[in-house]
Amino acid sequence: MKVENDDGNRGTDVAFLNLMNVSGEAILKLIGIQHPDRFEAKSIVLKDKQLFPDIYAWPIKDIDGDDIRVFFEFQGYKDQMIRFRIASKVSLYCAQESYLGRIQAAIIYTEKKFHDAAKPMKIISPDGDTICQCSFKEIILEDYTLKQLLSIDPRLIILAPFTASKKFKKKKRISLCHEWANRIREIYPKKLHHNALDILSLFILNRFRNLSLEEIHTMLNFDISKTLAGKQLIEIGEQIGVKQG
Numbered sequence: 001m002k003v004e005n006d007d008g009n010r011g012t013d014v015a016f017l018n019l020m021n022v023s024g025e026a027i028l029k030l031i032g033i034q035h036p037d038r039f040e041a042k043s044i045v046l047k048d049k050q051l052f053p054d055i056y057a058w059p060i061k062d063i064d065g066d067d068i069r070v071f072f073e074f075q076g077y078k079d080q081m082i083r084f085r086i087a088s089k090v091s092l093y094c095a096q097e098s099y100l101g102r103i104q105a106a107i108i109y110t111e112k113k114f115h116d117a118a119k120p121m122k123i124i125s126p127d128g129d130t131i132c133q134c135s136f137k138e139i140i141l142e143d144y145t146l147k148q149l150l151s152i153d154p155r156l157i158i159l160a161p162f163t164a165s166k167k168f169k170k171k172k173r174i175s176l177c178h179e180w181a182n183r184i185r186e187i188y189p190k191k192l193h194h195n196a197l198d199i200l201s202l203f204i205l206n207r208f209r210n211l212s213l214e215e216i217h218t219m220l221n222f223d224i225s226k227t228l229a230g231k232q233l234i235e236i237g238e239q240i241g242v243k244q245g
Helices: 013-030 082-097 112-117 146-152 154-163 170-187 190-207 213-220 228-244
Strands: 068-075 102-109 122-124 130-133 137-140
Touching (some): 013 068, 013 154, 013 190, 068 082, 082 102, 102 112, 154 170, 154 190
Parallel strands (some): 102 137
């Protein structure tokens, strides 16, 4: 699936895309979906516009025939119209697929300020009546403690950076990152360690700015130089070099 990222502030887009491949069932649990193991993940492209709820949607179908489609939006930046955008994508999907069944639209915000910036999804008629109004399942990650996330599913350890205060001193950050990385190695199968640690490193970079490759390497005991996080840091460094040059 093609990934597009036209906003430099959307540092979590690719990470969340990979997260769904590594921990999709855990994310379904987070938004309250029952029996997540019965659901199948599919990615979609809606016509020519390539509309994705923050890169992609997850149409979900219960294998027992109880049809429900779940759309995810992972929101890591301010967007006043985010609820309108996901509503438009859901509507387009239903029209394209002639789908009249149940929909669960979920928005997972990394920070409370991104939630607070979003305007209510409603359309007002000329006489002032509300002619269209949508509600969503909304999660604010930084409102959770790590203990709360782990009680939902231990695999949500991968979201740990969003539960940590941005004000932590460097020594505390290093200690936490060591702990998160070790927990990932305990919880995830060995074949998923590389992908899970790559995702964790991207989330750490998103939560705690101005970290270097060496610092992340030290924190996680994991070489990120050839990972998505490493490439992102290298690209940022190159962009800064060009601007300064």
